[in-house]
Each structure stands twice: as structure tokens, then as C-alpha cells.
Amino acid sequence: MRVMLRETRKKELKEHIYKTAIHLFRDKGFDEVTVEEITKACGIAKGTFYNYFARKEDIILHLGRSQIEYIHKHLERYTQIPDLKERLLKLFQDLMERDAEESELFRLTVQEVMRSSLHMREEMSAIGVFQDAVAWILRRAAERGELGTHVDPDEASSVLVGIYMYSLLTWTASAEGPDRMLPVFRRRFEVVWQGLDAK
Incomplete structure (x- = not known):
């Protein structure tokens, strides 16, 4: 049960990062948005970002x-x-x-x-x-x-x-x-x- 819950949370966080980043890309343009801005908007550390996405x-x-x-x-x-x-x-x-x-x-x-x-x-x-x-x-x-x-x-x-x-x-x-x-x-x-x- 804990493993399933952890996997669900990981999936939800990945989707949160994705959706937040796409909105930032829309507002500022892909090239203008940094990983730091994405992590700040998501309220996560850079290391957490790289656990889900190898690059922007x-x-x-x-x-x-x-x-x-x-x-x-x-x-x-x-x-x-x-x-x-x-x-x-x-x-x-x-x-x-x-x-x-x-x-x-x-x-x-x-x-x-x-x-x-x-x-x-x-x-x-x-x-x-x-x-x-x-x-x-x-x-x-x-x-x-x-x-x-x-x-x-x-x-x-x-x-x-x-x-x-x-x-x-x-x-x-x-x-x-x-x-x-x-x-x-x-x-x-x-x-x-x-x-x-x-x-």
C-alpha cells in the first residue's frame, strides 16, 4: 500500500512540474525560462526536478x-x-x-x-x-x-x-x-x- 501511495505521489509531482513549466513557457517563452524558475514556481529543490526530468x-x-x-x-x-x-x-x-x-x-x-x-x-x-x-x-x-x-x-x-x-x-x-x-x-x-x- 505504501509503495502504491509513493508511486502515486511521484506521478502527481511529475505532472505538477510539467504543468507549471508549460505555463511558464507560455508566458515567457521556452528559451527564457530556467530550471531555477520552474523549481521556484513548483516549490521544490533543483535536485527534485532532476529526479523527474534530466533536462528542461x-x-x-x-x-x-x-x-x-x-x-x-x-x-x-x-x-x-x-x-x-x-x-x-x-x-x-x-x-x-x-x-x-x-x-x-x-x-x-x-x-x-x-x-x-x-x-x-x-x-x-x-x-x-x-x-x-x-x-x-x-x-x-x-x-x-x-x-x-x-x-x-x-x-x-x-x-x-x-x-x-x-x-x-x-x-x-x-x-x-x-x-x-x-x-x-x-x-x-x-x-x-x-x-x-x-x-
């Missing part, structure tokens, strides 16, 4: 990494959904709902990532891991005969993750609420699904 840049990449952790934690659960289409939609819907929970922070994080080629390169690596997870789901579906034999799981995962990312980016650039993300994604998904369906 890792704060920006935290969102993508937390998405990957979430996917891997729940990957097996998605494979239990009997219908492939619903399985894929549930995965993307869950991720979008996580993004929508902190829509302002999500927008700020994406804007910071887009400003830096270094952040973009590291974020692309996380997107590659995401694509691998989706490809794994599709390979399992192919083994069960749920995916058309003409479909390459790696190519299909690239397209699905691509429309997911594009849906998020277009929403980020708009003034619309987070509830608009999923309907836009679903429309695009339906177009792709026609090429994936084995039936």
Missing part, C-alpha cells in the same frame, strides 16, 4: 512519452475488443480524451514542440513507437483474418497514426473545443477503413 527539454517531450506509456500499459486490453474497427477507434478515442482533459496544456506543448527541430526529432521518435504499437495490433488482426491480405500492417499503421496526428494538429491550430477532435478523426478513419476491411 524533457518537459516538452513528457506529453508524447506519457501517451506511449499509456498505450503500452493498455495494449493487451485493446486486443480483447472483438471487432478490429472498434478496437482501433477505442485506442485513438482514449488518446484523444486524454489530450482533451488538459486541452490548453496540450496546445501549448504542441506549439513548443513545433518551434524546435530538436523537439520535433525526439517527438518523431515517440510517434514511431506509437506506429509500432498500432502495427502490432494490426499484425495480430491479420493473423486472425480480420485484416485484408492486401494490407501491410506497417503501412496501415503509418496512415492511421498520420490521420490521428493531423487531426490533433489541425485542432491545435484552431479555436475549437476538444470535443471536435474525435468527429474529425472518425471521418478520416472511415475513409481509410474502407481499404483495411477484410470483408
Whole structure:
């Protein structure tokens, strides 16, 4: 019980550091904010900061990494959904709902990532891991005969993750609420699904 409580507190502190830093980046700009300012705003020591983030840049990449952790934690659960289409939609819907929970922070994080080629390169690596997870789901579906034999799981995962990312980016650039993300994604998904369906 104590171990679980300690892990929960650590997770909460990491999220607190992340959210505080993102707000500082928004107000002053990423380059202008120091680790010292972040720790002061959080009420923590510098050593505590470095227990959670190796460098300031890792704060920006935290969102993508937390998405990957979430996917891997729940990957097996998605494979239990009997219908492939619903399985894929549930995965993307869950991720979008996580993004929508902190829509302002999500927008700020994406804007910071887009400003830096270094952040973009590291974020692309996380997107590659995401694509691998989706490809794994599709390979399992192919083994069960749920995916058309003409479909390459790696190519299909690239397209699905691509429309997911594009849906998020277009929403980020708009003034619309987070509830608009999923309907836009679903429309695009339906177009792709026609090429994936084995039936």
C-alpha cells in the first residue's frame, strides 16, 4: 500500500512540474525560462526536478512519452475488443480524451514542440513507437483474418497514426473545443477503413 501511495505521489509531482513549466513557457517563452524558475514556481529543490526530468527539454517531450506509456500499459486490453474497427477507434478515442482533459496544456506543448527541430526529432521518435504499437495490433488482426491480405500492417499503421496526428494538429491550430477532435478523426478513419476491411 505504501509503495502504491509513493508511486502515486511521484506521478502527481511529475505532472505538477510539467504543468507549471508549460505555463511558464507560455508566458515567457521556452528559451527564457530556467530550471531555477520552474523549481521556484513548483516549490521544490533543483535536485527534485532532476529526479523527474534530466533536462528542461524533457518537459516538452513528457506529453508524447506519457501517451506511449499509456498505450503500452493498455495494449493487451485493446486486443480483447472483438471487432478490429472498434478496437482501433477505442485506442485513438482514449488518446484523444486524454489530450482533451488538459486541452490548453496540450496546445501549448504542441506549439513548443513545433518551434524546435530538436523537439520535433525526439517527438518523431515517440510517434514511431506509437506506429509500432498500432502495427502490432494490426499484425495480430491479420493473423486472425480480420485484416485484408492486401494490407501491410506497417503501412496501415503509418496512415492511421498520420490521420490521428493531423487531426490533433489541425485542432491545435484552431479555436475549437476538444470535443471536435474525435468527429474529425472518425471521418478520416472511415475513409481509410474502407481499404483495411477484410470483408
